[in-house]
Amino acid sequence: MRWPAVKSGGLGVVAMTYVAVDYLRILSPTWHERLQPVLWSLLALVAVTRIPFYRHWSAEFRAAIFFLASMIFMLSALLFEACTVRFVTVVLGLNWHK
Incomplete structure (x- = not known):
């Protein structure tokens, strides 16, 4: 028992x-x-x-593919946002760090 x-x-x-x-x-x-x-x-x-x-390794591996894809998407969105902020800052002539 x-x-x-x-x-x-x-x-x-x-x-x-x-x-x-x-x-x-x-x-x-x-x-x-x-x-x-x-x-x-x-x-x-x-x-x-x-x-x-x-028992659920196959489901974990299937979910890992979508998880990694979403992480890559979020990091690329962050990179895109950083590039756009940098570009707008340069175009407008702003100086954030005086």
């Missing part, structure tokens, strides 16, 4: 542990400095070990 927290992935226990370690910043900063890197290392290790058992 498994515990209910373990059946759901144990996220409730992890959340309570994270909040408790974060609260140690107020109660005992030295314990917080010691335990926070340990907790982060454990969370990273658990995340890495669960990667092979993730």
Whole structure:
């Protein structure tokens, strides 16, 4: 028989542990400095070990294509805006940095 927290992935226990370690910043900063890197290392290790058992990789890769395309679009829009502001500044003879 498994515990209910373990059946759901144990996220409730992890959340309570994270909040408790974060609260140690107020109660005992030295314990917080010691335990926070340990907790982060454990969370990273658990995340890495669960990667092979993730069921939705195909959906993630399909969504990544649209995400990267939108990032490229936003960066190109930012570049276009920067070029236009620079051009208008030069044409109007404005000096923003006196």
